[in-house]
Each structure stands twice: as C-alpha cells, then as structure tokens.
Amino acid sequence: MLSLSPPRLLTFFVSAVLIGLAIASLYLRIPTIGPTVVKFRTWFFIGAYVVLALGVVSKSS
Template sequence: MLNLSPPRAITFLVSLVLIGLAVASLYMRIPTIGPTVVKFRTWFFIGAYVVLALGIVSKNL
C-alpha cells in the first residue's frame, strides 16, 4: 500500500517556483531566464507536478 504524506515546505516551494515561472512566462517577459522558460514552458509545468508528486509519495523529499 502507498503511504502518502504532505510534502515538506521546501518541496512545495520548489514546485511553486516552477509553476510560477511557467505561468509568468505566459503574461510577461522574464529578463534573465525568460527565453529558457518560454522554450521549455511545458516541461516546467510537468516538472512542477512531478516534484510535488514525489514530495507527496516520498517522506525524504
């Protein structure tokens, strides 16, 4: 059976930053890392979800 736990604060914040960058790149120009975020926006969305999902499944993350 799969034991789920709430993610740690740092895991949640990393996920929040990734999704925030992806959403912000839709509406505004991000100066330094903007071209990279725009180019890989879908992967930022997927990465944020994966980080959050791993944080829920793993107790150490």
C-alpha cells in the first residue's frame, strides 16, 4: 500500500525554486540562466511537480 508523508523541507524548496524560475521566466528576464529556463520552461514545471511527488511518496526522515 502506498503511504504518503510530507516532503522534507529541502525537497519542497527545490520544487519551489523550479516552479518559481518557470513562472518568473514568463514575466521577467533572468540574466544568467534565462534562455535555458525559457527554452525548457515546460520541463521546469514538470520537474518541479515530479520532485514534489517523489518527496511525498518517499520516506521522510
């Protein structure tokens, strides 16, 4: 059976940074990594949710 647990703080922050970069690239120019984020924006969104989902289904210590 699948048991869910809250993600660790680090996992949540990594997910939040990825989603934040993807959303910020819609409205702002990001100086250093901006072109990469714009080019792979959809994958940043997907990656953020995958990281968060893995954090929820894995065991938290």
